[in-house]
Amino acid sequence: MATLSQSIFKAYDIRGIVGKTLDADVAAGIGQAFGTAAIRKGETTVVIGRDGRLSGPELSAALASGLQRAGVDVIDLGVVATPMLYFATHVLDAQSGIMVTGSHNPPDYNGFKMVLGGEAIYGEAIQGLYQAIVKKDFAQGNGNYRTHDIKQAYLERITSDVKTSRPMKIAVDCGNGVAGAFAPELYRAMGCEVIELFCEVDGTFPNHHPDPAHPENLQDLIRCLQTTDAEIGLAFDGDGDRLGVVTKDGQIIYPDRQLMLFAQDVLTRHPGKEILYDVKCTRHIGPWVKQHGGVPLMWKTGHSLVKAKLRETGAPLGGEMSGHVFFKDRWYGFDDGLYAGARLLELLTRMRDPSAALNALPQASSTPELHLHLEEGENVALIAKLQQDARFPDAEQIVTIDGLRVEYADGFGLARSSNTTPVVVMRFEGETAEALSRIQEEFRRAIVAAKPDAHLPF
Numbered sequence: 001m002a003t004l005s006q007s008i009f010k011a012y013d014i015r016g017i018v019g020k021t022l023d024a025d026v027a028a029g030i031g032q033a034f035g036t037a038a039i040r041k042g043e044t045t046v047v048i049g050r051d052g053r054l055s056g057p058e059l060s061a062a063l064a065s066g067l068q069r070a071g072v073d074v075i076d077l078g079v080v081a082t083p084m085l086y087f088a089t090h091v092l093d094a095q096s097g098i099m100v101t102g103s104h105n106p107p108d109y110n111g112f113k114m115v116l117g118g119e120a121i122y123g124e125a126i127q128g129l130y131q132a133i134v135k136k137d138f139a140q141g142n143g144n145y146r147t148h149d150i151k152q153a154y155l156e157r158i159t160s161d162v163k164t165s166r167p168m169k170i171a172v173d174c175g176n177g178v179a180g181a182f183a184p185e186l187y188r189a190m191g192c193e194v195i196e197l198f199c200e201v202d203g204t205f206p207n208h209h210p211d212p213a214h215p216e217n218l219q220d221l222i223r224c225l226q227t228t229d230a231e232i233g234l235a236f237d238g239d240g241d242r243l244g245v246v247t248k249d250g251q252i253i254y255p256d257r258q259l260m261l262f263a264q265d266v267l268t269r270h271p272g273k274e275i276l277y278d279v280k281c282t283r284h285i286g287p288w289v290k291q292h293g294g295v296p297l298m299w300k301t302g303h304s305l306v307k308a309k310l311r312e313t314g315a316p317l318g319g320e321m322s323g324h325v326f327f328k329d330r331w332y333g334f335d336d337g338l339y340a341g342a343r344l345l346e347l348l349t350r351m352r353d354p355s356a357a358l359n360a361l362p363q364a365s366s367t368p369e370l371h372l373h374l375e376e377g378e379n380v381a382l383i384a385k386l387q388q389d390a391r392f393p394d395a396e397q398i399v400t401i402d403g404l405r406v407e408y409a410d411g412f413g414l415a416r417s418s419n420t421t422p423v424v425v426m427r428f429e430g431e432t433a434e435a436l437s438r439i440q441e442e443f444r445r446a447i448v449a450a451k452p453d454a455h456l457p458f
Contacts, residue, residue: 002026008111009130011419012122012304015102015111018055022110024062030112031066031098033132036139037125038072038096041117045094047148049077049085051101051178051239052201055110060100063112064145067098071141075148079201081178081240082113083336087157088150089115090332101239104177104211107204113239119311120334122304151182159189161330162342164349171230173197173221175210179240183338187234190342195230197221210237212244213323215252215368222250232354234341241303242323243337245344247355256281257361258344259319260288265347266317266329267294276309276318276326278302279402280369280427283412284362300402302419303335321369321427364411365436366429370457372415372447379417379424382451386415390446406442410435413443426457 002023008016014030016022038046046067050056056079064074077088085099095118102109114121132138170192174180180199187194197220198207208217212235221233225248235244245253256277263275263285271293277285278301289296299309303324310318316329324335331339348354374382383403392398392406399405403416403425411430418425426443430436440458447454 004029004130004133006130009126011126012120012302013111013113014126014129015105015109015420018108018110022059024058027059027062028066029133030129031063032070032138033129034098034114034116035067035070035072035143036132036137037116037129039070039139039141043072043094043096043117045073045075045096047075047077047085047088047092047094047097049080049088049097049099051082051099052079052176052181052203053102053107053110054203056100056203059110063098063100068143068145069141070139070143072143074143074145076145077148077150079178079181080150081182081338083241083334083338084150084154084182086115086334086336087154087332088148089118091153091157092148099239103239104209104237120304120307122302122308155182155186155189158186158339158342162190162346164191164345166349167191167193168232168345168349169193169195169230170345171195171197171221171224171228171233172199173218173224173233173235174199175208175217175236175238176200176202176205177210177236177238177240179236179338182240183234183236183341186338186342187345190345192345195224195228197224205238212237212242213369218244218246218252221246226250232348234344236337237323240337241335243325243340243344244323245358247358249355249359251355251359253358253361254321255319255323255325256285256321257358257363258340259317259325260285260361261347261358262317262319262325262327262340262343263289263294264292266327267292269329270316274313274315276306276313276315278306278320279399279405279414279416280321280425281319282362282364282366282429283407284364288362298399298401301416307333307335364429364431365433367427367436367458370426372424372426372454372457374422374424376422379422382424382447383415383417385450386446389450392442392446394442406439408435408439411439413439415443415447428458
């Protein structure tokens with residue numbers, strides 16, 4: 001039996017290793033704590049769903065029983081993509097929901113993404129659930145349980161609004177994640193011909209890891225586009241809330257560049273509005289958004305934090321480098337990889353050469369995410385020290401909303417503390433290879449001055 005560990009209560013969600021830090025008892029406790037929080041907010045019903053992981057049925061059943069014990073009625077959607085659970089909290093008579101998902105983590109992980117009273121919960125609210133379980137501070141009751149199939153309503157809501165201009169042949173790689181049960185059907189319903197790669201839902205992920213943020217997981221899709229007449233490739237993470245895009249010639253269109261295309265479209269309907277993007281995104285987004293009549297707004301990394309900022313600003317669109325894209329234009333403001341794919345196809349089918357249009361989006365030389373691995377707590381201390389002591393004499397601007405982002409005339413460097421693991425996440429971009437290596441050298445100097453024994457990943 002797993003003992004309750006505070007370590008699984010992360011910044012934006014709850015995540016643990018099945019059988020070690022997460023089991024049915026822990027899930028039931030989380031259900032009872034969340035149900036209690038819901039009742040205290042005046043909510044009486046909670047929607048739940050699960051992805052395709054092998055531990056899903058057991059954890060989901062335990063979660064439901066915990067929710068019911070707190071006196072909450074449970075609507076169980078069964079196997080769905082995470083955005084379908086979010087969708088249900090907008091269209092069913094229930095504004096709270098819990099998705100049992102390990103997202104893109106290895107097969108032995110699972111976890112919970114939560115919406116309480118229409119808002120993604122994070123930080124203190126998640127720690128509050130842990131405290132409630134420790135203190136056994138639970139509401140008592142006997143809630144009802146019923147199942148509900150949300151698939152048709154979800155697919156129809158998208159296909160009734162998002163229209164392609166011509167038939168298009170696409171390749172879709174779901175990495176055996178839960179998106180495989182829905183993405184091919186959605187895009188066929190939109191008039192596309194779909195080549196399926198690894199769309200059978202399999203919680204052991206036998207082909208490659210379901211995480212399109214890493215180039216090695218997109219190689220099958222790139223090969224498929226080379227050897228077939230598909231025009232474009234879409235890839236999804238394990239629970240379907242993030243989108244990866246590959247062009248005909250094998251270029252990966254990272255989410256910050258996808259966001260440019262979406263911003264250009266959204267701003268035609270919402271001129272003068274903010275477009276949100278996180279600190280990991282390319283510096284080309286700011287000028288691009290201004291050029292298309294919007295106000296660029298850089299914000300902290302984290303899907304829950306971006307959602308909260310979207311609500312606060314009324315922005316019609318937000319996005320993160322990790323692949324979460326949030327449409328509040330014609331949609332509900334939550335991150336949805338399947339929906340982002342639909343909106344992308346709507347735009348691309350208006351173009352004679354979709355790949356050329358995507359490849360033409362502004363681009364600089366950049367690194368993927370680089371990770372400096374440290375001991376627990378050292379990451380936070382190192383970033384605090386850098387914010388206080390590090391000097392970057394040639395910088396045009398230093399942004400400290402989330403770590404340290406140093407802007408230069410010809411690029412940027414970023415170091416921020418991960419919210420989930422003892423890691424400092426870094427990313428660098430330069431207009432030239434020389435600019436890129438110069439900026440990395442400046443960061444190397446600053447980090448080694450603060451922590452001489454750091455093993456830098458660049």
